[in-house]
Amino acid sequence: MKKRVIVWFRRDLRLADNPALTAALGGGFDSIVPVFIHAPDELGDWAPGGAQRVWLHFSLEALAAQLDSLGSRLIVRTGPTQETLDELIEESGASAVYWNRLYDPLTIARDKKIKKHLDDSGMETASFQSHLLYEPWTVETKQGKPYKVFTPFWKSVRDRTISAPLAAPNTMPQVWSRIGSRSLASLDLLPRIDWDKEIREAWTPGEDGAHDRLEQFLDDAIENYDNDRDRPARHGTSYLSPHLHCGEIGPRQIMHRLEEWLDEHSGKALQDHAASFRSEIGWREFAHHVLYHFPDTPEKPLDERFEAFPWSGDDEGLKRWQRGQTGIPMVDAGMRELWATGYMHNRLRMTVASFLTKNLRVAWQHGERWFWDTLVDADLANNTLGWQWATGCGADAAPFFRIFNPARQGERFDADGEYVRRWVPELAKLENRHIHEPWKAPAKALKAASIRLGTDYPEPIVDLKASRREALEAFDRIKKSD
Template sequence: MKKRAIVWFRRDLRLADNPALCAALDGDFDTVVPVFIEAPDELGDEAPGGAQRVWQHFSLAALAADLEALGSRLIIRRGPSADALDRLIEESGATAVYWNRLYDPHTIERDKRVKAHLDDQSIETASFPAHLLYEPWTVSTRQNAPYKVFTPFWKAVRDRPVATPLAAPSELPAVWDRIGSESLDALGLLPDIRWDEGIREAWTPGEAGAHDRLDHFVDDVLGRYATDRDRPAVLGTSYLSPHLHWGEIGPRQVVHRVEEWLAEHGRDGDRADANTFLSEIGWREFAHHVLYHFPETPERPLDTRFESFPWSGDDEGLARWQRGTTGIPMVDAGMRELWATGYMHNRLRMTVASFLTKNLRVAWQHGERWFWDTLVDADLANNTLGWQWAAGCGADAAPFFRIFNPARQGERFDPDGHYVRRWVPELANLDAKHIHAPWAAPGKALADAGVVLGDTYPEPIVDLKASRREALAAFDQVKK
């Protein structure tokens, strides 16, 4: 009797180092049917935002092309997932469903329901680790508790061996023509009003694009990562985060590629750069560890004192922050980069988050939701950890009194003003000495640059020093 398996793709849109796909191909199956099920309602608030949906469209298109090149094809269905799998099992005669695990709260609950449903029908199910180096339940303190601080977490796992990535298949069994599929366009992932041109120009979604990005990073950037990663005007980071989020490349592949490069080229300095980069992979692991053990944190602060924090409810300030018209150049540059490309440099993420939560005293959840809808790499674990870190209320959070001064951030990390000039062209002719704090520039310097505060560029929405004092006073209320 012929046996057939379904491989359920989710955020593992790759062929190499895909344990579920490899297990199905290694099993006693005559046919393997790849399926992607669009079921955003099952994910609640975790359903992909607008920028993610644009990425998802092109990533699915790339996966479909890769499958076809090996003799297979991607079946696309709409949810609910259990119903879609039921129909596909009936059409294909499949006796097994395999998938790779994810760790977001709604996904975990959905997968439990689907597994129980399939088990009731005597359909074999198997799930596999592919999204992380270390699954959240495999790491704990000596007291058998989850970690809340990054450094001891990373110390506990950084020397663990990382499994060798699995090779991509060289061919795949054909999928019968009688098994129908939705068209990718029918999912409606792309916007009706074309605001996504900047995302299309800046990125190449898909497994090939992910490996091209990794190769460029390792060959041309990694050796200066520790010094260049904080400079937003320089291509000094990996830009792998959206590829990792959608599983177009896995963390095992990234770690092994870095280690291979070090074995061939490494020096003491290179080792320091590599370790700094690998610690960023560690932060991704830590974010998922925290989210798994504290699934309420996308909505509630881990530090419960902040549930009574006196947020300002400044709707106008939030709107101007979103539009990049705060009158604070580094903040505006970061928010405009985000809107144009679906991405923001991490130094700017920290800067704009500190400004929103501390200088404007707008609740961090509003910033988190804006990032969720506008970032191509919006990841629930990373997003939650980052925003609670900035607001001072999460795991390993920056102390609340650590309030980034965006003008000083610009002077330190964009000393020539190149980043601000690119994204805030109104200030392009202002000299570097004044570009990060135009409100403090002499009138002649502004006039020579064609800058009229309140006209060609906004006056600052808040006084940085005064708003800092007000934020600290508000925190004193929480501490008491």
């Protein structure tokens, strides 16, 4: 009797280092049915946003092409997931379903329900570790509790042995022609209005694109990583986050390739840069650790005092922030980069988040939602941790009194104004000494740069010093309410 297995792809859209696929190939099965089930309703408020959907379309397209080249094909279906798996089991005669684990709350609840249903139906089920180096329940403090601070978390795991990545298959068995598949176009992932042109030009979704991006980072950027990673005009970071989110490359592959590359190069400075990069992979691990143990944090602050924080409810300020029309160049540049490319440099993510939550005193959840819909790398764990960190209400959060001054951030990390000039071209002719605070520029300098504040570029929507003082006073009120 022939044995058949369904391999359920989710956010592991790759063939190499895919434990579920490798186990299926080595499990003595005569047929493997690779399936992706699009079921956004099952993710509630955290269904993929607009930019993520664009990325997902092209990532699935790349995976389908890879499978075709090996003699297989990707079966695309729509949810509900449990019913769809039942239909595929009936159509294919499969006796097993394999998948790789994910760790966000709604997915965990859904997967547990599906596993029980399949087990009760007599199916063989198996799930595997793929998305993280360290699964959240395998890391705890000496007191047996989850970590809330990154540094001790990372120290506790960074020296653990990481097993070698699994090889990609060279061939795969055919999928019965009678098993039907929906077209990718029918999932309606791409926008009907062509706003995603720059996203398509800036990125290459898929497993090959992920590995090309890693090699480019190792060749061009890691040797000066600590110096360049905070300078948004330079290509000083890895740009791997959207590839990691969709699982086009895994953290184990990144760590092993990094070690191989370091074996071919030498120097203490290089080791220091590599250690800093590893810690960024560690921050992603920490984000998933926190989300797993504190599943309410996408909506609620980990620091419960912030439930009573007197947010301003400034709807107009929020809209101006979203459009990159705040009159604060560094903030506007970051928000425009996000809208155009589906990405924002991390230095800018911290800057614009601080401005929204502290200078405008708009609740962090509004910023979190905007990022969710506009970032190609929007990841529930990373997005939640980042926004709560910037606000001062989450795990290992920056103290609330640490309020980024966006003008000083610009002077420090974009001293020659290259980043601002790219994304805020209205200010392109302004001298470097004025470009981060055009409202302070003398009339002669503005005229020479053909800028009329309030017409060509907005006046600041808020006074940075006054709003900082008001934010600290608001925080003082909730501190005293303890």
